[in-house]
Amino acid sequence: MTVRQLFGIDVPLIQAPMAGVQASALAIAASNAGALGSLPCALLSTDGIAQELAAIRSQTARPFNVNFFCHALPHADAAREDAWREALSPYYHEFGIDPAAIKPGPGRAPFDAASAAVLEQVKPAVVSFHFGLPSDELLARVRALGARIVGCATTVAEARWLEAKGVDAIIAQGLEAGGHRGIFATDDLTTQVGTLALVPQIVRAVRVPVIAAGGIADAQGVKAVLALGAVAAQVGTAFLLCPEATTSRIHRDALASEAALHTALTNVFTGRPARGIVNRVVREVGPISAKAPPFPLATAALAPLRAEAERRGSGDFSPLWSGQNASGCRKIPAAQLVRELTA
Amino acid sequence: MTVRQLFGIDVPLIQAPMAGVQASALAIAASNAGALGSLPCALLSTDGIAQELAAIRSQTARPFNVNFFCHALPHADAAREDAWREALSPYYHEFGIDPAAIKPGPGRAPFDAASAAVLEQVKPAVVSFHFGLPSDELLARVRALGARIVGCATTVAEARWLEAKGVDAIIAQGLEAGGHRGIFATDDLTTQVGTLALVPQIVRAVRVPVIAAGGIADAQGVKAVLALGAVAAQVGTAFLLCPEATTSRIHRDALASEAALHTALTNVFTGRPARGIVNRVVREVGPISAKAPPFPLATAALAPLRAEAERRGSGDFSPLWSGQNASGCRKIPAAQLVRELTA
Numbered sequence: 001m002t003v004r005q006l007f008g009i010d011v012p013l014i015q016a017p018m019a020g021v022q023a024s025a026l027a028i029a030a031s032n033a034g035a036l037g038s039l040p041c042a043l044l045s046t047d048g049i050a051q052e053l054a055a056i057r058s059q060t061a062r063p064f065n066v067n068f069f070c071h072a073l074p075h076a077d078a079a080r081e082d083a084w085r086e087a088l089s090p091y092y093h094e095f096g097i098d099p100a101a102i103k104p105g106p107g108r109a110p111f112d113a114a115s116a117a118v119l120e121q122v123k124p125a126v127v128s129f130h131f132g133l134p135s136d137e138l139l140a141r142v143r144a145l146g147a148r149i150v151g152c153a154t155t156v157a158e159a160r161w162l163e164a165k166g167v168d169a170i171i172a173q174g175l176e177a178g179g180h181r182g183i184f185a186t187d188d189l190t191t192q193v194g195t196l197a198l199v200p201q202i203v204r205a206v207r208v209p210v211i212a213a214g215g216i217a218d219a220q221g222v223k224a225v226l227a228l229g230a231v232a233a234q235v236g237t238a239f240l241l242c243p244e245a246t247t248s249r250i251h252r253d254a255l256a257s258e259a260a261l262h263t264a265l266t267n268v269f270t271g272r273p274a275r276g277i278v279n280r281v282v283r284e285v286g287p288i289s290a291k292a293p294p295f296p297l298a299t300a301a302l303a304p305l306r307a308e309a310e311r312r313g314s315g316d317f318s319p320l321w322s323g324q325n326a327s328g329c330r331k332i333p334a335a336q337l338v339r340e341l342t343a
Numbered sequence: 344m345t346v347r348q349l350f351g352i353d354v355p356l357i358q359a360p361m362a363g364v365q366a367s368a369l370a371i372a373a374s375n376a377g378a379l380g381s382l383p384c385a386l387l388s389t390d391g392i393a394q395e396l397a398a399i400r401s402q403t404a405r406p407f408n409v410n411f412f413c414h415a416l417p418h419a420d421a422a423r424e425d426a427w428r429e430a431l432s433p434y435y436h437e438f439g440i441d442p443a444a445i446k447p448g449p450g451r452a453p454f455d456a457a458s459a460a461v462l463e464q465v466k467p468a469v470v471s472f473h474f475g476l477p478s479d480e481l482l483a484r485v486r487a488l489g490a491r492i493v494g495c496a497t498t499v500a501e502a503r504w505l506e507a508k509g510v511d512a513i514i515a516q517g518l519e520a521g522g523h524r525g526i527f528a529t530d531d532l533t534t535q536v537g538t539l540a541l542v543p544q545i546v547r548a549v550r551v552p553v554i555a556a557g558g559i560a561d562a563q564g565v566k567a568v569l570a571l572g573a574v575a576a577q578v579g580t581a582f583l584l585c586p587e588a589t590t591s592r593i594h595r596d597a598l599a600s601e602a603a604l605h606t607a608l609t610n611v612f613t614g615r616p617a618r619g620i621v622n623r624v625v626r627e628v629g630p631i632s633a634k635a636p637p638f639p640l641a642t643a644a645l646a647p648l649r650a651e652a653e654r655r656g657s658g659d660f661s662p663l664w665s666g667q668n669a670s671g672c673r674k675i676p677a678a679q680l681v682r683e684l685t686a
Contacts, residue, residue: 156604174539
């Protein structure tokens with residue numbers, strides 16, 4: 001099956017949904033250039049989703065992808081939250097922050113009935129999910145819209161599970177990928193596999209089309225994953241310097257520096273493993289801390305540190321999401337990057 | 344530069360040196376099929392190296408590669424050795440082994456003057472090194488033979504260092520690769536990068552030819568790394584079921600089973616991180632144990648457990664080396680595998 005048949009797009013490229021560093025503008029630019037643009041909804045309210053989708057609808061007639069996290073919301077655990085704040089207490093002291101004044105959130109909301117209702121107004125061509133899939137009932141509502149449903153697998157076992165649930169395509173997310181790992185069937189990070197090894201094994205294990213993600217930064221990378229049997233490449237990091245992305249100045253500077261050569265999977269920013277450039281808090285508290293509360297609760301205690309550090313011009317406490325190959329980051333319009341990636 | 348110019352071979356393929364699971368037979372078969380066969384010397388005595396090289400010389404006129412580890416030998420530390428044996432004591436008890444009777448070794452010897460003297464008799468076309476490079480003096484002796492010198496890099500920084508030392512080619516060893524990681528510039532495993540991300544970044548960082556290793560298991564994988572700018576692929580795991588390999592029955596069975604879907608980087612077998620199929624000792628003692636003595640000293644305490652478990656038909660304590668993609672393992676002669684990998 002070609003990407004035209006699957007998604008109605010011209011080139012085998014998906015602009016990866018990246019919550020926190022993009023909204024509709026990047027999705028619109030990517031879709032209008034013939035790729036599949038993506039809107040990440042994890043950090044948006046239901047109203048925010050509706051507004052961004054309206055913006056996309058008004059500025060492109062092309063297919064686009066709407067992406068949701070579908071984690072189970074954890075119960076707050078006061079003892080664990082206390083331990084986490086205790087671990088961060090030297091930084092509160094350093095920055096003059098009163099930990100008692102820290103507010104809960106920002107949260108990340110999973111896909112729910114309200115999200116489904118918004119989609120029913122907009123009928124996107126593609127809906128993708130991270131951290132598994134929503135309930136069978138919610139999934140049936142998305143299917144009823146006629147949307148192509150895409151799941152994300154980090155292992156062969158996850159790919160088989162997604163296929164059994166009836167997804168139309170599977171993203172094979174290699175270990176190189178930036179941002180949150182889609183891992184959902186286990187907590188064991190030793191199960192995570194590099195893109196070059198993961199893609200052919202998932203291609204062999206399932207019948208649905210496979211999209212490769214992780215470490216793809218230029219046209220040669222796209223060609224390489226197509227050679228492995230993927231129908232398309234999903235590229236995220238390379239878009240982070242585009243003017244249409246909302247990447248912060250601090251994040252952009254880190255991506256353009258040698259610091260981007262060293263990323264790590266860390267749970268200190270949200271409670272789930274995600275890949276970002278190694279900075280002070282990752283080095284000193286992580287990269288993986290047993291004290292971090294479950295996703296997304298770890299974020300709240302870090303938020304004032306991030307805010308104060310950024311106010312001082314430092315990215316020491318910011319999630320500097322990046323894959324293991326930031327060499328493709330270019331300060332060029334997203335449409336031009338789509339052309340170069342698929343040249 | 345083509346692989347013919349670089350190594351005098353017909354196809355862009357190196358059969359990876361794999362100490363403990365192959366000797367000259369696999370190297371001869373791979374070289375005679377037009378690839379670059381490799382002899383791993385890490386577990387051989389100087390006499391053993393000379394014998395295996397004589398066997399290769401008598402059975403092929405083609406170029407071949409001789410591979411050495413070049414680690415610094417650690418000082419034995421009685422307290423650390425005691426702690427390691429204490430960690431393994433439940434298993435000694437279970438198997439009825441007297442830990443006081445355990446002999447030192449088996450060791451792994453680094454490249455030294457005696458190794459250089461053997462090479463001077465044989466003058467191989469290619470000499471490759473793992474864990475960095477030997478001393479400048481020893482390296483000059485190898486260079487004086489006219490051999491192409493190949494180093495192994497797991498990061499861009501290691502690749503730059505190798506280039507500055509004057510190597511003729513660099514293996515970019517991605518995180519997917521089986522066996523010992525070549526990492527030498529740091530102990531921080533978060534620096535390790537997937538093949539798809541590592542190869543293009545090293546290609547961009549150095550002027551010497553780059554060989555891709557890690558997760559390459561079939562012709563599509565070879566095509567993919569050539570697309571990334573590598574001049575050749577180095578493939579190991581896929582050869583482990585060939586009749587010319589000396590892979591044990593237990594190891595072969597594990598590679599052919601679903602168990603091979605889950606590998607991990609572990610230091611429990613030797614003291615250095617190496618990728619193998621997750622088995623009981625990796626799960627229960629590792630995958631990374633702070634108690635493991637430095638390479639190669641961790642091996643001795645495990646040896647009697649491995650021997651007794653294998654006698655009982657179990658691979659619970661054996662190093663089941665494998666990369667993250669064992670899907671290319673084929674019970675076919677190495678020459679046929681070379682043809683299929685380069686079809």
